[in-house]
Amino acid sequence: MSDLFLYNTLHRKKERFEPLHPGQVGLYVCGPTVYGDPHLGHARPAITFDVLFRYLKQLGFNVRYVRNITDVGHLEHDADEGEDKIAKKARLEALEPMEVAQFYQNRYHQAMDMLNVLRPSIEPQASGHIIEQIEFIKRILDNGLAYIVDGSVYFDVVKYNDKHRYGILSGRNIEELISNTRSLDGQSEKRNSVDFALWKKAAPEHIMRWPSPWSDGFPGWHMECSAMGTRYLGECFDIHGGGMDLLFPHHECEIAQSVGALGHESVRYWMHNNMITINGQKMGKSLGNFITLEEFFTGKHTSLEQAYSPMTIRFFILQAHYRSTVDFSNEALQASEKGLSRLMDAVARLHTLKAGTTTTVDIRGLRSNCEEAMNDDLNTPIVLSHLFEATKVINLVHDGKASLNEVDLEELKAVFSLYLFNILGLTDNTTGQAGQTAGEAYKKAVDLLLNLRMEAKQKKDWATSDKIRNELAAMGIEVKDTKDGFEWKYVG
RNA sequence: GGUACCUUGGCCGAGCGGUUAGGCACCGGUCUGCAAAACCGUAUACGGCGGUUCGAUUCCGCCAGGUACCUCCA
Incomplete structure (x- = not known):
């Protein structure tokens, strides 16, 4: 049997897949931000990595598949005011932030179940891992690769780039990034435009907040994946997946954070699905x-x-x-x-x-x-x-x-x-639904009717024969005549 | 502006230096009381211009068109 080859975005080529530990695979995939109904775009990575998960298991690997739920963080784009998506939605609908997150998480699960996407082994929520994220940030600070400004902590990309290369995944170089980054309006606490937040101090009206050594606030955009990936899969693990739109800056920042905290890269194979x-x-x-x-x-x-x-x-x-x-x-x-x-x-x-x-x-x-x-x-x-x-x-x-x-x-x-x-995880939902819910008796009843129709046909009683076929069709049962009998299925 | 990627027959969509991708539609045929469905089969292609090669849709260059990322996004 041949070996599995996967395209590794890090090296822009297909590579033979060899897990870090024989027989075991650690797989991390960026999951949804639960602040809106799941759409077709969410289906693509879920299905892509579901197939990978299924296939790896089929190959005999013991797979731990971690897919996060982003229920905090992720600053909104006009939100230098420091409001995050979940909180904003919550205020609009006058709900608890966690109520909103739970609602959309349930919606996401429902949709994924219908798509026959298997649940991951672990589905950690960012809000449940604030401690891990704080500890991760501390390690980066200890290594001198982050700085604190008024209760917020930023990753020092320029300093990081002295020793390591920022941009290895996306193929960007830091000089171009600095010269090309649009300068956002208003204040910037950041030393350089390429720096990114590890921890953000919450504005007074900001309702999603947690205590930390630096301020009451919330973790930065990219922190949860690094912290939770490390927590559940170790400091080095096999595969990290997600949509191509996350390649930069999200995954690039994850690499920088991991190297900044741990001293080495965490991920061996980066996989990205394309867009719909x-x-x-x-x-x-x-x-x-x-x-x-x-x-x-x-x-x-x-x-x-x-x-x-x-x-x-x-x-x-x-x-x-x-x-x-x-x-x-x-x-x-x-x-x-x-x-x-x-x-x-x-x-x-x-x-x-x-x-x-x-x-x-x-x-x-x-x-x-x-x-x-x-x-x-x-x-x-x-x-x-x-x-x-x-x-x-x-x-x-x-x-x-x-x-x-x-x-x-x-x-x-x-x-x-x-x-x-x-x-591939496909199921037969054309004949499945009715058949499964109604069971054998229903099937036998339809067979009985169609056998009567066969008898009518033999007597050339076309009126009866057509009547049975037409009325069944009206109920959503499609009848096909075959050489020596019939086939039918429920089409709804 | 920077970076990366894409351009395949009517539509969707694989792939590869020389041999049929596949699906859907179309057309032809089989089956059938009728109808529908089903099944079988044929055909049509690789954006443009150069180059490398015995040979390129497949490699290289240029051009045209398109997309994504550079700001939250799957």
Whole structure:
């Protein structure tokens, strides 16, 4: 079996993945800031790293997957006044900040569950790790790489850059950054524009605040990931993931903080998923062009021609490689919906196939082809293309135009189950929902009706036969006639 | 302005120095009481101009167009 290669943003190339400790993988991914409804942009990293998580486990690694919940910090852009997002939203809605954070965290979990994204091993909240963050800042201060101004603590990027290189991840150099950074209005306590806050003193009206050696305040933008990553995965760990938009400054600052506190880098492989675009432009909160996941699931958004199921969204995302941008459009989503349905129909059909005495089509390479694609930096579109090739085989066998022996048939079932369900995490929610809730009795009832229809057809009683089909269709049950019987599924 | 990336057939989207990606749509066919669906099959491509090479969509240069980051953002 070949080795797993992952694209490491730090070195801008694919590298063989070798964990720090054999058999163990530490994975950290930047999670959501819980101050708004989850949108399509949130789905991409969640699904990308969900697939990585699933695949690493499949490879036999013991994985600890940490994905944070940002419920404090993150200064707002016009907020040199020192107001953070959570607090601002809370005041608008006259709620406790933690109430707001909890609400959106729950919403996030709901959406992710629907997308069949597995929960991480640990999901730490920034607000629950203020002590760790303070300790982390202390270490940076002890190393002389931060300074205190009126109760706030800033990282001294210029000083850091004397000994280390600030910009190794994003490929920027500090001189250009200094000359190009727009000077923000108002006071700056920072010695240099490139410096960033480790701790911010809270303004009097600021309600999210914690005591610290320096002031009552809150941690800076980038601190939580360094502190919590170190806490749960150690001073050095394997993989850190997140969206490409976090590459700079967020991840660059994390590196500086870690080196500043620990004396060495923490992360061995940096992975970044690309953005989802809408009309060629990034779908983002700041641009106001995002569509929430709930809007996708219900179809209630002016840009949407219809509702799209969570699995359609998941499939749509997996059809592109995670490092490419994906352009959203109704057309593309509808194509995904049909493609997914074709795949799922084939799986359902697969379990009705009877083994033949001989095998006339070659499916031997399927498993290794899928594995090879996954090992090549998680090339999920290629995995899907192989599964579509196998779909063709299933259909041929179903039509009696090819046959598979017992061993090959079992292999085909095993590979589909492994890749489609376990690794890509797709589920069959077209037939699933009604079938699962109503159970076997419901299925048998439909089968009974359709058997009656078969009898009517044999008597050429087209009126009865059409009536059964049409009324079932009205209830959302789609009937397809086949050579020697029927197939049906609930389409809602 | 700085940095990085992208440009593939009607649409989406992989990939690679020489061999069919795949999906959706289209067209042709099979099946069918009808219809729908389903299934099978064919076709269409690599932004422009140069260069390297026996050969480039794939490597290099230039040009055009686009995107992202440089400010919170997945």
